Structure formats: C-alpha cells, structure tokens
Amino acid sequence: MGYKTNQIGYTKELLSSRAIMKRGNYALIPPDGLVKNVVPNFENCEMTILSTKKLGASFVDYICKVLPNGKNVKGFGDEGIEVFLYVVKGKLSVKTDDTETKELSTGGYVYAPAGVKIYFENTSEEATELFLYKKRYQELEGAKPYTVIGNVNELKSQAYEGMEDVQLVDLLPAEIDFDMNFHILSFAPGASHGYIETHVQEHGALLLSGQGMYNLDNDWVPVQKGDYIFMGAYSLQACYATGRDEPLSYLYSKDCHRDAE
Ligand code: UGY
Numbered sequence: 001m002g003y004k005t006n007q008i009g010y011t012k013e014l015l016s017s018r019a020i021m022k023r024g025n026y027a028l029i030p031p032d033g034l035v036k037n038v039v040p041n042f043e044n045c046e047m048t049i050l051s052t053k054k055l056g057a058s059f060v061d062y063i064c065k066v067l068p069n070g071k072n073v074k075g076f077g078d079e080g081i082e083v084f085l086y087v088v089k090g091k092l093s094v095k096t097d098d099t100e101t102k103e104l105s106t107g108g109y110v111y112a113p114a115g116v117k118i119y120f121e122n123t124s125e126e127a128t129e130l131f132l133y134k135k136r137y138q139e140l141e142g143a144k145p146y147t148v149i150g151n152v153n154e155l156k157s158q159a160y161e162g163m164e165d166v167q168l169v170d171l172l173p174a175e176i177d178f179d180m181n182f183h184i185l186s187f188a189p190g191a192s193h194g195y196i197e198t199h200v201q202e203h204g205a206l207l208l209s210g211q212g213m214y215n216l217d218n219d220w221v222p223v224q225k226g227d228y229i230f231m232g233a234y235s236l237q238a239c240y241a242t243g244r245d246e247p248l249s250y251l252y253s254k255d256c257h258r259d260a261e
Pocket residue numbers: 185197203231237238254
C-alpha cells in the first residue's frame with residue numbers, strides 16, 4: 001500500500017476508491033483500502049476483518065498475512081463455531097485437535113467442525129497469505145461434519161450448470177452433515193453466468209485471478225484479482241470474465257443443506 005503524491009499534492013488513494021458498501025446487500029472491498037487489525041491469538045499475523053454481522057453477514061471472513069514465525073498456537077475455532085482456512089499463497093504447517101501436523105502449500109485448505117480448532121505456524125522464510133472464515137454451525141439432528149484437509153490442485157473440476165467454459169470445484173463434501181461449502185468458480189475469458197442469480201444464501205468471495213464485470217444487485221462493477229465481494233441474502237448476482245489470458249476465478253462460501261428459519 002503506497003501513498004503516492006500526485007501533481008496537485010493529494011495522495012491518489014484519497015481521491016477515489018473502487019470500494020462499495022451497501023450494508024445488508026453487497027460490498028466490494030478492493031485490497032488498496034484495507035487496514036490491519038489486531039486479532040487476539042494471531043501472533044505475527046497481519047489480519048484484516050472483512051465480512052461481519054455489521055455488514056449483514058452471518059459469517060466472518062478475514063485476510064491474514066502470516067509473517068515468518070507467525071502462528072496461532074491457541075487455535076482458531078470455538079464451541080459451536082466451524083472454521084475454514086485457505087492458503088492463497090505460500091506455505092503453512094497446520095494441525096487440528098483431531099489430526100497430525102500437515103504442510104500446506106498454495107491451494108491447500110482445512111475445514112474444522114464446531115468444537116475442533118485449527119493451529120498453524122509459518123516456518124518458512126516468506127510471508128504466507130491466508131483466507132479465513134468462521135460461522136456458527138447450524139445443527140441438524142443426526143448430522144456430524146468432520147475435519148477436511150486438501151488442496152484444490154488435487155480436486156477435479158466440473159462444468160458449472162452444463163457450461164464447459166465455467167468450471168466449478170467443491171472443496172468440501174456435498175453431504176447433509178455440512179451446513180456450508182467452499183467452492184472455486186472459474187470463468188474462461190468471455191464466459192459468464194447463465195442467468196442473474198437471486199437466492200437466500202450468502203457469499204463471501206475472494207478473487208484469485210483475472211478480471212471481469214460483476215452484476216451486484218443490478219449495479220455492474222469492474223472486479224479483479226485481490227478483490228473481496230460480500231453478496232448478502234437475495235442480492236442479485238452474475239458476472240462475465242473480461243481478461244484475455246487468465247480466467248476470472250474466485251473462492252467463495254455458500255450456506256447449504258438447511259431449511260430457512
Ligand atoms: O453457487 C452460487 O450460488 C454461485 N454461482 N454464485 C455466484 O457465483 N455468485
């Protein structure tokens with residue numbers, strides 16, 4: 001984040017921002033306006049809190065830059081709270097209350113069900129970028145989610161709703177035990193959703209590559225790698241990829257498998 005002075009003496013960052021805040025509806029948060037937050041138990045970590053209930057989300061998302069020797073030794077997670085960790089870039093040692101230590105690299109992820117904590121440490125010499133998520137688990141009689149550790153590079157993608165130029169990867173099992181899932185959607189240059197979605201489920205989305213135009217509640221906004229988008233319940237949504245070489249792809253959460261209250 002640089003503060004460049006322009007010819008009339010103001011910093012460019014003070015004159016405009018692509019950020020949009022429509023609380024309860026949708027938000028676009030580009031990386032250049034993000035501030036660092038201190039979050040207890042995250043040592044040597046530059047944390048930024050993204051979606052919260054103050055924005056209208058029923059989950060909390062974070063971006064976390066784990067500096068060399070950065071760690072969370074007390075654990076991320078709590079009673080009643082499920083958590084998810086995704087390695088956007090770099091390396092990380094992780095363990096949970098019910099698994100041994102594993103080494104994750106870019107594309108690696110961990111889901112821990114309510115009551116199970118994730119512990120991590122960056123033992124490498126470079127900073128590691130993470131995306132973190134937590135949500136109160138919505139119980140269902142007989143349902144018992146379990147810890148999942150994987151890497152998206154080892155998962156098979158499938159055509160999204162019959163469109164070969166839009167590929168979908170599911171990171172968690174599509175089972176009733178889970179009340180949410182994480183997915184990656186990738187749009188080849190020129191590809192788009194088949195229709196404007198209108199649904200009760202919420203999304204927090206981190207753009208991993210490319211660029212495009214996103215319809216957020218019928219506002220068309222340019223988006224690109226590094227942006228974060230919150231799409232609240234019933235917020236209209238669709239996009240198309242505008243890049244030439246790279247797909248527009250994003251990691252996003254979606255609640256599922258539960259009736260409405
Ligand atoms: O799964 C979804 O609801 C997804 N297609 N939404 C989105 O990309 N905005």
